[in-house]
Amino acid sequence: MPKHGVPNRFKGYHVSDVHWWELAQIVRLERMVFPEPMPLWGVVRKFLSPRTRYLVVRDGRRLIAYFGFEVMAPYAHVLANVTHPDYRRQGLAAFVLTAGQVWARDLGARAFLGEVRMSNLPQLAVLKGVGWSRLATIPRGFKNGEDAYLVLKPFD
Numbered sequence: 001m002p003k004h005g006v007p008n009r010f011k012g013y014h015v016s017d018v019h020w021w022e023l024a025q026i027v028r029l030e031r032m033v034f035p036e037p038m039p040l041w042g043v044v045r046k047f048l049s050p051r052t053r054y055l056v057v058r059d060g061r062r063l064i065a066y067f068g069f070e071v072m073a074p075y076a077h078v079l080a081n082v083t084h085p086d087y088r089r090q091g092l093a094a095f096v097l098t099a100g101q102v103w104a105r106d107l108g109a110r111a112f113l114g115e116v117r118m119s120n121l122p123q124l125a126v127l128k129g130v131g132w133s134r135l136a137t138i139p140r141g142f143k144n145g146e147d148a149y150l151v152l153k154p155f156d
């Protein structure tokens with residue numbers, strides 16, 4: 001059922017809160033795709049915070065996409081969003097980033113704020129497609145020295 005006009009179903013997939021027993025799958029996906037993955041203790045600590053949400057899309061019991069964010073009103077700061085390599089280019093990242101607005105808004109946020117590596121052209125393309133703007137560049141915004149774009153998405 002759409003909430004605030006934002007659908008939470010897409011191509012038979014559904015977005016919902018992660019369960020604690022699925023956190024290991026998030027950690028595995030982080031390790032698979034990020035040069036600086038969040039360790040298990042970091043993901044667990046975020047999961048336990050009332051300001052944080054990890055939203056997930058499942059295919060059976062398998063997590064195929066997730067979106068984590070932490071609300072510091074009026075912003076919801078992006079922790080990560082990942083689509084499993086076997087499920088890319090189906091619109092899942094665009095879906096979960098859009099659906100996430102509803103959860104973030106319920107926690108008091110009015111916009112998403114995040115940092116993206118300049119080399120991350122897929123993520124920059126996804127964000128552009130769902131209405132995010134580049135606000136500024138942050139020199140050496142990542143631990144390995146890579147520059148970042150600061151990106152923003154005010155809620156509709």
Ligand SMILES: CC(C)(COP(=O)(O)OP(=O)(O)OC[C@H]1O[C@@H](n2cnc3c(N)ncnc32)[C@H](O)[C@@H]1OP(=O)(O)O)[C@@H](O)C(=O)NCCC(=O)NCCS
Nearest residue numbers: 033080081082083088089090091092093094122123125126
């Ligand atoms: C970035 C990422 C989340 C995109 O996931 P996805 O589910 O494949 O993205 P979507 O299918 O929603 O893409 C929507 C649109 O974005 C653009 N896009 C997505 N991936 C792209 C790519 N590799 N190259 C060019 N454009 C791309 C396209 O316009 C696409 O629409 P189209 O397939 O109809 O052309 C995925 O590649 C990923 O998990 N990367 C590793 C983790 C990461 O970098 N996360 C972001 C930083 S936290």
